[in-house]
Amino acid sequence: MQIVTANELYEIDRFTMNEIGIPGILLMENAGQAFTRKALDYLNEGDKILILIGTGNNGGDGFVITRVLKSLGFNVDAVLIPKKEKITGDALVHLTALERSGYTVKPFTTVQCLQNYDVIIDAMLGIGLKGNLKSPYQEVIAACNECDAVKLSVDIPSGVTADGNQPIELAFKANVTITLHLPKLSAFTFPARDFYGELEVVSIGIPPKASESVETMRKCWTKQDVCNSIPLRSSSSHKGDYGKGLIIGGSNSMSGAPILTTKASLRAGGGLITLAIPDVIHSTVASQVVEAMFSPWSSELGYFSGEIGLDLSKFNSIAFGPGMGREKGGEIILSELLDTFQAPLIVDADGLFYLTSPKLKEKLKQRLAPTVLTPHSGEMARLLNFSVKELEQNRFEYSRKFAMEYGVFLVLKGPYSIVTTPSGEQYINTTGNPALAKGGTGDVLTGIILAFVMGHSNLQEAISNAVYVHGKAAEELVAQNHSMVDVLATDVINALPLVFRTFF
Template sequence: MQIVTANEMYGIDRFTMDEIGLPGVLLMENAGQAIVNKALDFLDRKSKLAILIGSGNNGGDGIVIARILKSLGFSVDAYLLVEEDCLKGDALFHFKVYRKSGFDVMSLRDFSCLKKYQVIFDAMLGIGFKGELRSPYREIISECNKLDITKISVDIPSGISADGRHPTKLAFQATTTITLQHPKQSAYTYPARNFYGNIEVVSIGIPPKATNKVLQYDRKSWLSKDVERTLPHRSPTAHKGMHGKGLVIGGSQEMTGAPIMTTKAALTAGGGLITVAIPDTIHSIVASQIVEAMFIPCPAKNGQFQGEINTDLSMYNAIAFGPGIGREKGGETLLSSLLETLQVPLIVDADGLYHLALIKEKLKHRTYPTILTPHTGEMAQLLGCSANEVDQNRFELSREFAIQYGVYLVLKGPCSIVTTPTGAQYVNVTGNAALAKGGSGDVLTGIILAFVMNHPSIQEAISNAVFVHGKAADVLVEQNHTMLDVLASDVIGALPSVFRTFF
């Protein structure tokens, strides 16, 4: 399912009308029909409905919705929030049709009257909105947000920027947003996402050709059906050597748990043989917690890697570097060597990203897949900007970095974004705030390691790993946990429940 910006959606509409020949009035009619068909799932014939109508195409959709619902016999009050002469183009056309159908509109002077409705449709402001809300929308939306009723936004909640780049101070708080043709980018950025409620996507008859012609890059949500389509199944004749020899490089005197969680996650997620390279000073601690792995104790200095691993790295199918590795110079020396010589996929996480920020130009010379998994703060460090800048431009900055340095980038957080070296992006739809706890990233690194060794496609491996990681947290909260008490090790324990839904 493609995700679009405002400009991209405008371009898709223009191509559909100018090149394909579907008129705007038809698309607006299709939009109204599609929204009503979906909204019927939430409506009760006994409910009293209000439709709040603005001046643009979003308002035009609201006029069509009002006409259809009235024709179906619903009790509907349609409020036009602008003067009639403000309506233009397709919206004006449908307003005339609405009037000729024998229906009228009302003026909204007393905002407190909204309390008498059980359902409110928000068709005030569409994807063209930017900046601050003005009167009367500011006052109307404030009043609506006080109401504990069903609130349905048409395409996008009024007051939200479609691209999610502008801070959101006030917007219509929808219980459900029925979005047209393609979800908008702000549906996957925070705080904008908080105003959408449940998101339903409906088609308005735009042919795929229009989308394909306009969009320069793929930007899609990665759904359960995508995981089911791409998750490899094991052969009955499988043996451990067929499912990857992986190496985890990490750990320090202060952080013994990180490589343990990464290794356990990799094994649980299907890695065939996993070896752990750790500073020799913590060998006994880590080895006592993982009985299924092999170990390479390495020379240590100050409880961290001194800068070398005494093994043949060419024997591994993929390597994860960074969980718990610390920030001593030995980590940077080791990572620099890996970037220059390693000829298998390399996953860099945690303090590995701290070291990478100092030597990131080496990424441009690497010809084998490199996978980075930063959270917002780590991404800001890689870019040399503020965390707030990253949050305001998650999609754009991820793509720019991935293309410039030729890496697969997982920008972690709510709606994690997986970006490929070619700029294609895949947005995760699973997970919750229970993952906001130390160790969660180490677990994800382990799942990615196992999946990269067992998928034919690197992108599919990463996207599936992020999905499964988030889904495990969802399963825990749905069953017997809250978002407060989930531990990273619990997420590993929930992986079998997630896999069972696909196998």
């Protein structure tokens, strides 16, 4: 499913009307009908419903919704926020149809008229918002947010922009947003996402050809995508078919991180996994993972000294960084990997710290073999020399620019993690929950990515599937017997079999 900006949606609408020939009046009718069908899941017989209507297409949808709900016998009051003479175009056609059906719309007077409703439906501003909210929308939205009513937004919460890259001082805080045709970019950015509540997407009859006319390069990665791309094991396969992976990480103070990565990689299907650690922690780590092979490398003060203790050419993929620390030895090893390793290289955790070096960034750019970077927002901001706040205002665009400039697969972790390819395509993960906000879960993801990169033929599918499975494991844990606060990284590893059973 595509994810669109305001301009992209305008172009889809234009193509639908002008090139395909479906009139805007019909699209508005379809939108109102589709919204109402889905809204019925959240309405009860006897509810007192208020519909707040503005100008433009969103207001036009509101007129259709009012007419349909009234025709179904619901107790509905519709309040028009602007003056009636402001209603024009297709919206005016549907206002006229509403009135000719024997129904009325009340003019807005004061915020007191918003009280004592069970449900409030927001059809005020839609994707056309520019700049800050003006009166009386400010007062209306603030009053709605104080109400105890169930709040539904049509397409997008009023006060939120479609692109999600503007500060939000005030917006309608919906319990549910029923978005039309395709989700908007702001549904996957914060703080905009907080105003959406639950997100539902409904079809309004726009043909696929219209959506295909716009190259959005953004797509939700869903369970169906995983089902279509995750490989099944042949009955004649053996461990060598699923890759020889190397994990380089750990230090005297962080021996747990590479253990988590190794266990996750094995649990996720890695065929043969070797863990390279500083020699001083060999005995500690080896006692925790009996299924892996080990390669103790020379150390100084508990960290890698910089000497590589293996022939790297025999490995199909390498994960570098978990628990590494930030000493000089790690930088020396990463520099050598960027120069000489000719297979997929995954860089995570402290490994990303070294990439702030201009010298290593240049090597990253020149590297021909695939590279996967897995930063969270703080690490990504450091790579860009930005603040986290600046990054979050336009995380999609900054991710794309970085991935394309350096030729990497970039996993920007967080709510709705974004997987960006070197050519700029972006795949947004649809699983996960706040239970993953715990130390070690990123190390687990790195292990899953390593296993999937070796087991898939397509690198983007491998990475997107790994991120999906990682998030799904957290969802399954909470659905079973965990809360959002007690999940450990090891729990995520132990939940992987439950997730895999849904695909195999």
